[in-house]
Amino acid sequence: xxxxxxxxxxxxxxxxxxxxxxxxxxxxxxxxxxxxxxxxxxxxxxxxxxxxxxxxxxxxxxxxxxxxxxxxxxxxxxxxxxxxxxxxxxxxxxxxxxxxxxxxxxxxxxxxxxxxxxxxxxxxxxxxxxxxxxxxxxxxxxxxxxxxxxxxxxxxxxxxxxxxxxxxxxxxxxxxxxxxxxxxxxxxxxxxxxxxxxxxxxxxxxxxxxxxxxxxxxxxxxxxxxxxxxxxxxxxxxxxxxxxxxxxxx
Amino acid sequence: xxxxxxxxxxxxxxxxxxxxxxxxxxxxxxxxxxxxxxxxxxxxxxxxxxxxxxxxxxxxxxxxxxxxxxxxxxxxxxxxxxxxxxxxxxxxxxxxxxxxxxxxxxxxxxxxxxxxxxxxxxxxxxxxxxxxxxxxxxxxxxxxxxxxxxxxxxxxxxxxxxxxxxxxxxxxxxxxxxxxxxxxxxxxxxxxxxxxxxxxxxxxxxxxxxxxxxxxxxxxxxxxxxxxxxxxxxxxxxxxxxxxxxxxxx
Numbered sequence: 001x002x003x004x005x006x007x008x009x010x011x012x013x014x015x016x017x018x019x020x021x022x023x024x025x026x027x028x029x030x031x032x033x034x035x036x037x038x039x040x041x042x043x044x045x046x047x048x049x050x051x052x053x054x055x056x057x058x059x060x061x062x063x064x065x066x067x068x069x070x071x072x073x074x075x076x077x078x079x080x081x082x083x084x085x086x087x088x089x090x091x092x093x094x095x096x097x098x099x100x101x102x103x104x105x106x107x108x109x110x111x112x113x114x115x116x117x118x119x120x121x122x123x124x125x126x127x128x129x130x131x132x133x134x135x136x137x138x139x140x141x142x143x144x145x146x147x148x149x150x151x152x153x154x155x156x157x158x159x160x161x162x163x164x165x166x167x168x169x170x171x172x173x174x175x176x177x178x179x180x181x182x183x184x185x186x187x188x189x190x191x192x193x194x195x196x197x198x199x200x201x202x203x204x205x206x207x208x209x210x211x212x213x214x215x216x217x218x219x220x221x222x223x224x225x226x227x228x229x230x231x232x233x234x235x236x237x238x239x240x241x242x243x244x245x246x247x248x249x250x
Numbered sequence: 251x252x253x254x255x256x257x258x259x260x261x262x263x264x265x266x267x268x269x270x271x272x273x274x275x276x277x278x279x280x281x282x283x284x285x286x287x288x289x290x291x292x293x294x295x296x297x298x299x300x301x302x303x304x305x306x307x308x309x310x311x312x313x314x315x316x317x318x319x320x321x322x323x324x325x326x327x328x329x330x331x332x333x334x335x336x337x338x339x340x341x342x343x344x345x346x347x348x349x350x351x352x353x354x355x356x357x358x359x360x361x362x363x364x365x366x367x368x369x370x371x372x373x374x375x376x377x378x379x380x381x382x383x384x385x386x387x388x389x390x391x392x393x394x395x396x397x398x399x400x401x402x403x404x405x406x407x408x409x410x411x412x413x414x415x416x417x418x419x420x421x422x423x424x425x426x427x428x429x430x431x432x433x434x435x436x437x438x439x440x441x442x443x444x445x446x447x448x449x450x451x452x453x454x455x456x457x458x459x460x461x462x463x464x465x466x467x468x469x470x471x472x473x474x475x476x477x478x479x480x481x482x483x484x485x486x487x488x489x490x491x492x493x494x495x496x497x498x499x500x
Contacts, residue, residue, distance in 0.1 A: 006295070012284065012287075012289070013284065014284040014287070015276060015284060015287045015288075016276060019269060019272050019273060019276070022269050022272075022294070023269060026265060026266060026269070026421070031420060031421070032420050033416070033419055033420060034262065034263065034264040034265060034296040034298070034300075034419050035296055035297050035298075035300075037262075037264070037265045037296045038265075039262070039294070039295040039296060039297055040292075040294045040295070041291070041292065041293055041294065041295070041322070042290075042291065042292040042294060043291055043326075044272070044289070044290045044291065044292060045256070045289040045290070045291070046284040046285055046287045046289060047285050047289055048284070048285075050284075050285075072291070072326050072327070075325055075326070076293075076322050076325070076326060077322070166283070169283055169284050170281060170282050170283060171276070171281070
């Protein structure tokens, strides 16, 4: 048998997005009882230096606190680790190098899932932090599939996206949802057929205001949760098969 | 300075109740940004022997798995530990003895909070598992305050409460909510003025069906979350005061 499956969640960025991710894990896992649900250990410690400010050069790096979380999750016995925060993937290589458990990458899980869409869109709008946009992960993944990307302008980010995210972080979901709706509409008006909500605060806020275009969106946190559930189901299946064959041999 | 505040949550009983408790922690904590939110590490591993069956003598004890969770939370650096599951408090003494971090007791937090009610009810209905009812914790706490307790009958538990809880555990919130609404109405009809929802699956399900009597209920998980937030706010206050005075001394 492989190491027992235990999903480590490096959360806290922000705490509400971490809870939202846990709901997505539950929703992605078919289960008849508690015992069939995906086991996880969640490091939900939001005392982490601000990622957006660090990447803008106006604040300290969150890396030491992220490394501390990775260490704790490994000590707890995590077999796989995920980070339900797109921007924090800026430090993916350093965190991955420091972790015995493999880190599933949110962008890889997303692009892999888009590859399997029955009707591939021509133009996708990308809602993300400046740090995620600068990194270019999603743009490269999308253009690799010959999909055009519609990006927010600097003005839109400053006026709608950034204050929208910080509103979510202080629990003002409706205010955040309204600001982020404006950001989303701007991308749709510039020709995006579908939207990639590549910041984990965004889907929470858009759901809170029941944004009418939600069916046109893809949520990387959800796609990552589905990937985790898939790994758990494979493990659960082989575990139960093993337990059953053991019982039969008795 | 005291050991850094870090709330350990021994969850997984069930996984949705564990998420609900985390929402209650967020709601109980006034915060302007991520960094002010309560830090926690959540052991959400639902592969724990069924507590109701163990107490009914029809299944193995969950104690080894609970002790494992307590050990992991202590290793992760928890300064305080809570268990958002009433029934699991049957093993409170053994878990407490094995934990360096103090375990906050859900019944103590609840009774303490009821003591501070402006208008003390005369008769309170108690919705809980057979294990929690048999333990008598809430009954003793309430009669200590000269409050009469209205209990579910064995028939009601078998017909409504037990299948309602297991419905929540497999994600059928509406079905669970309807069954648990019947249990709640039976206690109200027998003269309960208020209800104590002393099983963490119950408030989740009653909220899912927007039960009209929710304002007449007390939720021990919420009262426990408020107690945790209170400890965090005291720590946060002294921590920021300390940091500020350090900065002033520079």
